Amino acid sequence: RERGAAVAGAVRSAGETALERIAVSLTAAAEERDAAAAARAERQSGLDGVRSRVNALATELTQLTDVMHRDEVARAQSQLRIEQLESRITEDHGVAADDLVAEYGPHLPVPVSAADLAEHATSIERGEPSAEPAPAAYDRAVQQRRAALAEKDLAMLGRVNPLALEEFAAMEERYKFLATQLEDIKATRRDLLTVVSEVDDKILEVFTAAYADVAREFELVFVTLFPGGEGRLVLTEPDDMLTSGVDVEARPPGKKIKRLSLLSGGEKSLTAVAMLVAIFRARPSPFYVLDEVEAALDDVNLRRLIGLLDELRQSSQLIIVTHQKPTMEVADALYGVSMAGDGITAVVSQRMRDRAAEHAS
Known part of the structure; x- marks a missing residue:
C-alpha cells in the first residue's frame, strides 16, 4: 500500500507538473495567437490601405487617359481645322x-475700315469737326465681330455668279435698247400731244362756230314753228367748250315751261324737228333723208314744217318717208310700195310736177 501510495503520489506530482507545463504552454500559445492575430489585423489594415490607393490610382489613371484622349481628339480637330x-x-x-x-x-495694326472713312468724309462735308481715323491695335473680340458681320453681308450677297459679266453685258445692251425705245416713245408722245392740242384747237374752233350758227338758226326756226314762242341752245359748261354739253330750252307760246320733259308729244317732236332744220340750215348738205318726222304733228304745225322743208329743198334734195297727204302734195316725185292680190309687191312712182302740168294743160 505504501508503495502504491508512493506511486500515486509520484503520479500526482507528475500530473501537477504536467498540468503546470501545459498551462504555461497554453499561456504561451494564447500569447502567440494574440500576437499573430494583431499582426494579421495590422497586415489586413495595410492591405486595405494599399487596395484603396490602388483603386484611387486606377481611377486617376482612367481620368488621365480620358483627358489625354480628349486632348488628342481636340488636337486632331484643331489640326484639321x-x-x-x-x-x-x-x-x-x-x-x-x-x-x-x-x-x-x-x-500688325488693323487698317481703317471703309465705313469709318465714309463717315469721316461725310462729317467733313457737313462741316463738322472730325479727326482722321487711324489704324487701331488688334483686338480679337472686335475683329471677330467685324468678321461675323462681314460674313453675314457676304452671305446676303449670295454665291458668286461666274456668268455675271456676260449677263451684265446682255442686260446693258437690253437697257440701251429699251432706253432708245423709251426716248422714241417720249418723242412720239410729245408729237401726239402736239397733234392732240392742234386737234383740240381745231375742234374748239369748229364746234364754237357750228354752235353759234346752229344756235342762231334754231332761234329763227323755232319762232317759225312756234310763232310767239321762244327757243334757244344753252351750253352746260361754257368755260370748257370741249367737254360741254348742249341743252335745248323751248317755251311754246302761252307757256312758261322750258324743260323738254314737260312738253307734249307733238311739241317735243316739233322741237326736235326745229333742231334738225337748224343744223341743216347752219351746215347745208346736198340731200337729207327724213323718216316720218311729222307723224306726231297736227295740221297747223305740219303746214309750218312743210314751209321750212320747202325752203330747204331750194338748195338740197329731200327724201322723206311719210304718210301725211299734205307732205305728199308738195313733193316733186312720189314712190310707193304696194302689194297686189297675188302677194307680190310692186313699186309705184309718180312725178308730181309733171302731173300738175298735165292738169294745168
Whole structure:
C-alpha cells in the first residue's frame, strides 16, 4: 500500500507538473495567437490601405487617359481645322497662310475700315469737326465681330455668279435698247400731244362756230314753228367748250315751261324737228333723208314744217318717208310700195310736177 501510495503520489506530482507545463504552454500559445492575430489585423489594415490607393490610382489613371484622349481628339480637330483654313485661304485669296499672317497678322495694326472713312468724309462735308481715323491695335473680340458681320453681308450677297459679266453685258445692251425705245416713245408722245392740242384747237374752233350758227338758226326756226314762242341752245359748261354739253330750252307760246320733259308729244317732236332744220340750215348738205318726222304733228304745225322743208329743198334734195297727204302734195316725185292680190309687191312712182302740168294743160 505504501508503495502504491508512493506511486500515486509520484503520479500526482507528475500530473501537477504536467498540468503546470501545459498551462504555461497554453499561456504561451494564447500569447502567440494574440500576437499573430494583431499582426494579421495590422497586415489586413495595410492591405486595405494599399487596395484603396490602388483603386484611387486606377481611377486617376482612367481620368488621365480620358483627358489625354480628349486632348488628342481636340488636337486632331484643331489640326484639321488649321489645314482646312489654310486650304480655304489658298483657294479664296491665292495666298499662303504664312504670307497672310505676315501681312495681316495680329501683330500688325488693323487698317481703317471703309465705313469709318465714309463717315469721316461725310462729317467733313457737313462741316463738322472730325479727326482722321487711324489704324487701331488688334483686338480679337472686335475683329471677330467685324468678321461675323462681314460674313453675314457676304452671305446676303449670295454665291458668286461666274456668268455675271456676260449677263451684265446682255442686260446693258437690253437697257440701251429699251432706253432708245423709251426716248422714241417720249418723242412720239410729245408729237401726239402736239397733234392732240392742234386737234383740240381745231375742234374748239369748229364746234364754237357750228354752235353759234346752229344756235342762231334754231332761234329763227323755232319762232317759225312756234310763232310767239321762244327757243334757244344753252351750253352746260361754257368755260370748257370741249367737254360741254348742249341743252335745248323751248317755251311754246302761252307757256312758261322750258324743260323738254314737260312738253307734249307733238311739241317735243316739233322741237326736235326745229333742231334738225337748224343744223341743216347752219351746215347745208346736198340731200337729207327724213323718216316720218311729222307723224306726231297736227295740221297747223305740219303746214309750218312743210314751209321750212320747202325752203330747204331750194338748195338740197329731200327724201322723206311719210304718210301725211299734205307732205305728199308738195313733193316733186312720189314712190310707193304696194302689194297686189297675188302677194307680190310692186313699186309705184309718180312725178308730181309733171302731173300738175298735165292738169294745168
